[in-house]
Amino acid sequence: MSQHRNMKLHYYIRGGILFGLTSYIVYLVQLDKLHYYIVPRMAPYMKLSVIALYMLALYCIYLAWQEKGKHEHTRESEHSHEHQHIHEHDDHNCSCQHEVPRSKTKSVLLYSIFIVPLLLGFAMPDQLMGSDIAAVKGMNLSASNGASLQQTKVADLDSFDVQVPSVEGSLEASTGSDPKVDLEAENKATVEADAKAGATVDIEGSGDVNQDDEVVDQSANEMETKNASNSLVSSTDDDQSFDALFPSDQYSVELAELGKLLYQKDIIAVKEEGFLETLTSLDLYRDNFIGKTIRISGFVYREDDMSEDTFVISRMAMQCCSADASPYGFLVQWDDANAFEKDKWIEVIGTFGLTEYNGIEIVQLKATEITTIEAPNDPYVYPYFDDFVKIAEE
Amino acid sequence: MKTDVVVYRRKLSFLFIGLLCLLFIGGVLPRLSALNGAELMTYMTVFKSMFISILLEALPFLLLGIFVSSIMQVVIPEAWIQKIIPKHPVLGVLVASFLGMLFPVCECGLIPVVRRLMAKGMPLYAGVTFILAGPIVNLVVISATFTAFRGRNEFVYSRVGLAILVSCIVGLIVYSFIRKDPRKLSGTNEFAQSSVQSLSGNNKRNAIHQILRHSSDEFFDMGKYLILGAFITGLIQTLVPRAELIAIGQGEYTSHFFMLGFAYILSLCSTSDAFVASSFLTTFSASSLLTFLVFGPMIDFKGTLMLCSVFRLKFVIFLIVAVAIVVLGGSLAIGAFNIV
Numbered sequence: 001m002s003q004h005r006n007m008k009l010h011y012y013i014r015g016g017i018l019f020g021l022t023s024y025i026v027y028l029v030q031l032d033k034l035h036y037y038i039v040p041r042m043a044p045y046m047k048l049s050v051i052a053l054y055m056l057a058l059y060c061i062y063l064a065w066q067e068k069g070k071h072e073h074t075r076e077s078e079h080s081h082e083h084q085h086i087h088e089h090d091d092h093n094c095s096c097q098h099e100v101p102r103s104k105t106k107s108v109l110l111y112s113i114f115i116v117p118l119l120l121g122f123a124m125p126d127q128l129m130g131s132d133i134a135a136v137k138g139m140n141l142s143a144s145n146g147a148s149l150q151q152t153k154v155a156d157l158d159s160f161d162v163q164v165p166s167v168e169g170s171l172e173a174s175t176g177s178d179p180k181v182d183l184e185a186e187n188k189a190t191v192e193a194d195a196k197a198g199a200t201v202d203i204e205g206s207g208d209v210n211q212d213d214e215v216v217d218q219s220a221n222e223m224e225t226k227n228a229s230n231s232l233v234s235s236t237d238d239d240q241s242f243d244a245l246f247p248s249d250q251y252s253v254e255l256a257e258l259g260k261l262l263y264q265k266d267i268i269a270v271k272e273e274g275f276l277e278t279l280t281s282l283d284l285y286r287d288n289f290i291g292k293t294i295r296i297s298g299f300v301y302r303e304d305d306m307s308e309d310t311f312v313i314s315r316m317a318m319q320c321c322s323a324d325a326s327p328y329g330f331l332v333q334w335d336d337a338n339a340f341e342k343d344k345w346i347e348v349i350g351t352f353g354l355t356e357y358n359g360i361e362i363v364q365l366k367a368t369e370i371t372t373i374e375a376p377n378d379p380y381v382y383p384y385f386d387d388f389v390k391i392a393e394e
Numbered sequence: 395m396k397t398d399v400v401v402y403r404r405k406l407s408f409l410f411i412g413l414l415c416l417l418f419i420g421g422v423l424p425r426l427s428a429l430n431g432a433e434l435m436t437y438m439t440v441f442k443s444m445f446i447s448i449l450l451e452a453l454p455f456l457l458l459g460i461f462v463s464s465i466m467q468v469v470i471p472e473a474w475i476q477k478i479i480p481k482h483p484v485l486g487v488l489v490a491s492f493l494g495m496l497f498p499v500c501e502c503g504l505i506p507v508v509r510r511l512m513a514k515g516m517p518l519y520a521g522v523t524f525i526l527a528g529p530i531v532n533l534v535v536i537s538a539t540f541t542a543f544r545g546r547n548e549f550v551y552s553r554v555g556l557a558i559l560v561s562c563i564v565g566l567i568v569y570s571f572i573r574k575d576p577r578k579l580s581g582t583n584e585f586a587q588s589s590v591q592s593l594s595g596n597n598k599r600n601a602i603h604q605i606l607r608h609s610s611d612e613f614f615d616m617g618k619y620l621i622l623g624a625f626i627t628g629l630i631q632t633l634v635p636r637a638e639l640i641a642i643g644q645g646e647y648t649s650h651f652f653m654l655g656f657a658y659i660l661s662l663c664s665t666s667d668a669f670v671a672s673s674f675l676t677t678f679s680a681s682s683l684l685t686f687l688v689f690g691p692m693i694d695f696k697g698t699l700m701l702c703s704v705f706r707l708k709f710v711i712f713l714i715v716a717v718a719i720v721v722l723g724g725s726l727a728i729g730a731f732n733i734v
Contacts, residue, residue, distance in 0.1 A: 014610060014614060018610070018613075021553065025450070034450075036418070036443070036447075037446050037447035037450050037451075038447055038450050038451050042450075042451065042454070045454035046450065046453070046454060048457075049457050051454050052457045052461065053457070054611060055606070056606065056613060057608045058677070059606040059610055060610055061609070063607070063610075076557060093717075110614070110618055113617075113618045114614070114617060114620060114621065115619050116621065116625065117445065117446065117449055117621060117624075118443065120442050120446065121442075121446055124439065124442050125439070127443065129443055132436045132439065133440050133443060135635070136631070136632060137635075138441060140673070162472050179489070229484075230439065237483050243588065268599060297496075318669065319666040319669035320451060320662075320665060320666030320669075321447035321448060321450065321451035321661055321663070321666070322443045322444060322447035323444050323447050323448045323627070323628070323631060323660075323662065324660075324662055324663075324666050324669065324670050326670075337468065350517045373478045381671060383541065384544075385541060
């Protein structure tokens with residue numbers, strides 16, 4: 001008899017959990033937050049799952065009721081139904097792997113496993129993935145080669161030289177208030193490796209030499225671009241020299257085509273559709289785009305070792321669910337960068353340039369205009385499945 | 395007698411899960427205790443994002459899997475399965491490795507189905523081959539891989555080829571070395587009986603009842619492994635910065651070993667892991683990415699827990715080791731011949 005009551009309780013709990021899961025997904029859909037967790041193209045499947053879960057929940061409740069009915073029945077005419085009961089239970093155990101847990105502790109354990117996600121889901125605020133997650137995943141500042149900040153930092157560890165405390169000291173002196181030169185192992189490695197390479201590599205602009213370098217770089221690059229555009233103007237019919245600016249192998253043909261189209265625009269807008277592909281194309285043919293005006297929106301992200309006039313404008317790229325999301329972005333230079341807190345949504349219009357960060361050359365936008373914007377309803381970007389050329393169409 | 399053994403085994407697997415939890419708590423707590431309230435909150439929200447998203451992503455596939463498995467239980471006769479899988483083991487594993495084409499889901503959906511198929515008389519080696527190959531050798535995953543590696547079709551061919559090769563080899567290893575039934579409960583007889591019963595009491599209402607009951611039972615049975623897997627995967631993803639990990643794993647041979655471990659702890663769905671892999675194209679050797687692409691869908695953290703719902707722990711460990719060795723060998727060979 002107690003077994004029956006147990007079964008009844010089990011079915012009620014199962015029904016409750018299934019209802020809970022159903023209502024959690026409905027709740028996410030209602031609040032339009034499902035895309036916080038999974039890509040929009042999965043949404044139809046989620047809705048089907050809701051129907052399935054709901055059906056199972058109803059069935060469990062039905063079973064619980066059945067159990068009750070049987071129970072009363074048994075009391076009335078225990079004997080005549082005994083056989084049927086045995087039959088019932090055989091039937092239930094047919095798949096053997098899933099009879100209900102035998103002991104109370106096991107039941108509690110089993111069901112609490114299912115309650116954990118429900119509790120987490122309802123009790124904790126749903127948060128858009130932003131800087132915090134970007135920090136865990138590692139910001140990608142160079143879309144075309146996938147090198148991330150941490151990566152280069154630790155990669156520098158390979159050339160780590162242990163005998164450098166003196167160099168480190170002198171470096172510290174020379175860079176003065178440079179916040180980057182703190183003594184944490186990681187950063188130390190960067191600075192030391194940099195020192196070894198014989199070049200002060202930072203984008204802070206605290207070292208004048210550095211700034212000069214950048215300026216020189218910039219002007220050289222500008223000249224290059226001018227030459228390039230001159231040649232473009234002088235021989236518009238000569239596609240070959242233009243094509244030569246966008247060399248491609250069989251793997252990057254589409255990116256090259258996209259790059260050519262982007263190149264012809266006055267202002268290159270990095271849109272949400274094809275965000276990653278645009279970034280990759282810009283990054284792959286970065287030398288061509290120097291001096292061009294870029295418009296891009298995203299959230300503000302900062303690493304601890306970034307200087308006061310630098311931050312990253314970034315978007316989270318999601319393939320399937322937030323577990324596989326990665327942040328991509330460009331470095332932005334703006335004198336009053338601190339005015340923008342992390343995770344603030346902004347639109348940047350700026351000039352495309354190059355700089356060095358932790359020893360690798362990456363793209364940097366020199367901002368000319370920054371506006372604060374509302375976070376978009378769906379802030380993530382997704383892989384572009386269509387022809388890349390369509391990204392550049394307005 | 396039999397139940398004693400069963401209880402003992404269950405205790406073992408609970409012990410295993412408990413140990414895993416302890417291990418993680420031991421590794422995680424020191425890190426957590428060094429945090430203040432705000433940081434802890436940050437970690438919690440990051441963890442929630444990861445955990446819930448892995449669960450939600452897997453849920454439709456799991457439900458599909460349990461419904462298909464329950465329908466099979468009631469509808470498909472045993473003879474049918476024995477007809478499909480050839481008697482000869484080599485032919486058997488070959489056919490099994492292509493079965494994924496019929497049933498395009500990742501392992502969350504596949505495991506309940508294969509469990510049912512084996513209970514219905516599919517030979518163990520064929521079932522193992524199907525579980526391993528299914529998440530890769532299916533059209534959804536193949537087309538996702540094409541998209542992720544635009545223009546590098548050799549990745550797709552070698553991924554699928556290696557997956558078939560590995561699953562067949564492991565299937566044959568199982569055929570030649572595993573004599574004892576490694577399934578958790580050998581319920582074949584009772585199974586057969588029950589389906590006879592269901593056929594004799596054959597009205598449609600009965601069938602629907604059975605399907606629903608099996609589905610709800612199976613949901614709770616498989617669901618617990620999925621949730622545990624998602625929970626631990628979420629913890630790892632939150633507390634181990636991916637970029638730091640990646641930096642460790644460079645180098646010609648180390649990258650292969652690294653990719654094994656990386657695929658294991660990330661527990662990505664086979665439909666999306668190609669995109670993640672393609673973002674490493676320039677930082678890792680192509681053949682080590684192949685290791686990632688083939689090993690990950692076959693064996694990962696989430697999958698290990700789900701495999702534990704079918705097989706005894708010892709056999710699961712045996713499988714993991716066998717697959718790891720064969721995948722490593724295969725992708726190193728492919729790398730050596732410069733195929734990718």
